[in-house]
Amino acid sequence: MQQQIKIMALGGVRENGKNLYLAEIEETIFVMDAGLKYPENDQLGVDLVIPNMDYLQENKDRVAGVFLTHGHADAIGALPYLLAKVKVPVFGSELTIELAKLVVKDYAPTKSFNDFHVINAETEIDFGVTEVSFFRTTHSIAESLGLVFKTPAGNIVYTGDFKFDQAATEDYQTDLARLAEIGREGVLALLSDSANADSKIQIASEREVADEVINVIGDCQGRVIVAAVASNLSRIQQIFDAADVTGRRVLLTGHDVENIVRTAMKLNKLKISNERLIIKPKDLSRFADYELVILETGRIGEPLEGLRKMAVGRHRYISIKDGDTVFIATTPTVAKEAFVARVENLIYKAGGEVKSITNNLRVSGHANFRDLQMMINILKPKFLFPIQGEYRQLAAHADAAQEVGILPENILIMKRGDVMVYEAGDFLHSGSVPTGDILLDGQAIGDLGDVVLRDRKILSEDGIFIVAMTVNRKQKKLIAKAKVHTRGFVYVKKSKDILSEAAELANRSVEDYLTKDQFEWAELKNLVRDELSKYLFDQTKRRPAVLPVLMEVR
Numbered sequence: 001m002q003q004q005i006k007i008m009a010l011g012g013v014r015e016n017g018k019n020l021y022l023a024e025i026e027e028t029i030f031v032m033d034a035g036l037k038y039p040e041n042d043q044l045g046v047d048l049v050i051p052n053m054d055y056l057q058e059n060k061d062r063v064a065g066v067f068l069t070h071g072h073a074d075a076i077g078a079l080p081y082l083l084a085k086v087k088v089p090v091f092g093s094e095l096t097i098e099l100a101k102l103v104v105k106d107y108a109p110t111k112s113f114n115d116f117h118v119i120n121a122e123t124e125i126d127f128g129v130t131e132v133s134f135f136r137t138t139h140s141i142a143e144s145l146g147l148v149f150k151t152p153a154g155n156i157v158y159t160g161d162f163k164f165d166q167a168a169t170e171d172y173q174t175d176l177a178r179l180a181e182i183g184r185e186g187v188l189a190l191l192s193d194s195a196n197a198d199s200k201i202q203i204a205s206e207r208e209v210a211d212e213v214i215n216v217i218g219d220c221q222g223r224v225i226v227a228a229v230a231s232n233l234s235r236i237q238q239i240f241d242a243a244d245v246t247g248r249r250v251l252l253t254g255h256d257v258e259n260i261v262r263t264a265m266k267l268n269k270l271k272i273s274n275e276r277l278i279i280k281p282k283d284l285s286r287f288a289d290y291e292l293v294i295l296e297t298g299r300i301g302e303p304l305e306g307l308r309k310m311a312v313g314r315h316r317y318i319s320i321k322d323g324d325t326v327f328i329a330t331t332p333t334v335a336k337e338a339f340v341a342r343v344e345n346l347i348y349k350a351g352g353e354v355k356s357i358t359n360n361l362r363v364s365g366h367a368n369f370r371d372l373q374m375m376i377n378i379l380k381p382k383f384l385f386p387i388q389g390e391y392r393q394l395a396a397h398a399d400a401a402q403e404v405g406i407l408p409e410n411i412l413i414m415k416r417g418d419v420m421v422y423e424a425g426d427f428l429h430s431g432s433v434p435t436g437d438i439l440l441d442g443q444a445i446g447d448l449g450d451v452v453l454r455d456r457k458i459l460s461e462d463g464i465f466i467v468a469m470t471v472n473r474k475q476k477k478l479i480a481k482a483k484v485h486t487r488g489f490v491y492v493k494k495s496k497d498i499l500s501e502a503a504e505l506a507n508r509s510v511e512d513y514l515t516k517d518q519f520e521w522a523e524l525k526n527l528v529r530d531e532l533s534k535y536l537f538d539q540t541k542r543r544p545a546v547l548p549v550l551m552e553v554r
Helices: 054-058 077-081 094-105 176-183 206-219 232-247 254-267 281-286 303-310 334-349 369-379 391-403 452-460 498-513 521-540
Strands: 005-009 020-025 028-032 046-053 061-066 091-092 116-118 124-126 131-136 145-150 155-158 188-191 225-229 249-254 292-294 327-328 353-356 383-389 418-423 426-432 437-441 465-473 477-487 547-554
Touching: 005 054, 005 188, 005 383, 020 155, 020 426, 061 077, 077 094, 091 094, 091 465, 094 116, 094 254, 131 176, 145 498, 155 176, 176 188, 176 369, 188 369, 206 225, 206 327, 225 303, 232 249, 232 254, 249 254, 249 281, 292 303, 303 327, 303 334, 334 353, 369 383, 369 391, 383 391, 391 465, 465 498, 465 521, 477 498, 498 521
Parallel strands: 028 061, 061 091, 091 116, 155 188, 188 383, 225 292, 225 327, 249 292, 327 353, 465 547
Antiparallel strands: 005 020, 005 418, 020 028, 046 437, 124 131, 131 145, 145 155, 418 426, 465 477
């Protein structure tokens, strides 16, 4: 009898980040990564976005564990929120587990969780319905691993984030021999990273990047402020090496990067020749500008916001000044391009100069079009599931697969929540499970719906208009006439006529309503809101959030 196999994506398809995939073999669920993503520009006030995990909560007794491929936020960032609902073992490489512990212990509901298991590329775990094994991959963080689930129908392989780099150092090398072995065993389904699938440009090796970092820092006469992602340990190592070679000291400006750096150093995954290379903010005044590299990784992995604060003088430690060079050593997403341009403009206004790692090199931690074809040629999967990317990237991955002989009907571009069931030699769509974005804002989780975001957008664009009035419901009288207050809508001193007429309109609307037999507070508020919204739009062509405050005298 054929083993029942299901593959699902709760996040990570048709979007960048938020990776969370499921392999369901018989009745056992295996979770592959539990990541977050950072909010889009229109998600005002949102800190983080995680996947909807209701399906896992409803089936928590069937979850065997969470298998982490690497230590970036897009793979481990949602882990504490998952473990708060589903307490299951967590498996990962030594570095990945240590970084996962940092995020799990930083969240109060999971502070005491300690069911972590360190594995490596030689580990094999027998779960009865499947045997889980691992293989080394190359990414921008050490000890990245891919996953293999052995089934009678063939292996299910999840690459995690990967690329091929023939010059990678030992902790970052891909085990090509192991990949070939997995391919010879037979691969039923390949879930493969697509984040750079739409590019055919050769990615620079990390050795080339290291040389570029040394050249940029070595050419600077004043302070060098480097913007990088805290968990990109390959880049952090290159910055430390360049500072050492050029005789500079490194200031770490954020709590996140300090934790990650200390953890990686403890495990010997970050190496520095001298402990004195890293300095504290209080030591800044002891060094000349040409002796300093300032490493800005920002809050929750967003270094560009840190640069903006430096440029406008609001950063905790650093203000950009004449002679500073800002080196953007990360590749911002397309969604951030406008923000990057604004930040660069602010840096130049503050007296700094901007250089970017992408000026001379194509840099990515993800496989390009040709690398993806190489992975397919080595593993020879029957079915391909392009994952981790926007739709255009998933489609480009599909094109790459067809070029090397994968049949179009065997390339499955999923939507979030799709349930793909293996039956009679084929993967068929079999309904869907709950999915979507869960928005995190401060301590609030999931209570930010479309209405809240819409209101925030209105407030950010057209402001708010408040009208306060007092009525006597029994006597059907307007006791205190309308007083209006506004913020972010119009310049009050130049708009007194509009505000006065709006107040009179509100008075008339309430007085007319009080002549009726029936009385409903909600109906009265809606009437005032509608009348004012129409009037204000006619006068200004703006739509502020109109808030009627109606009080009752008893």
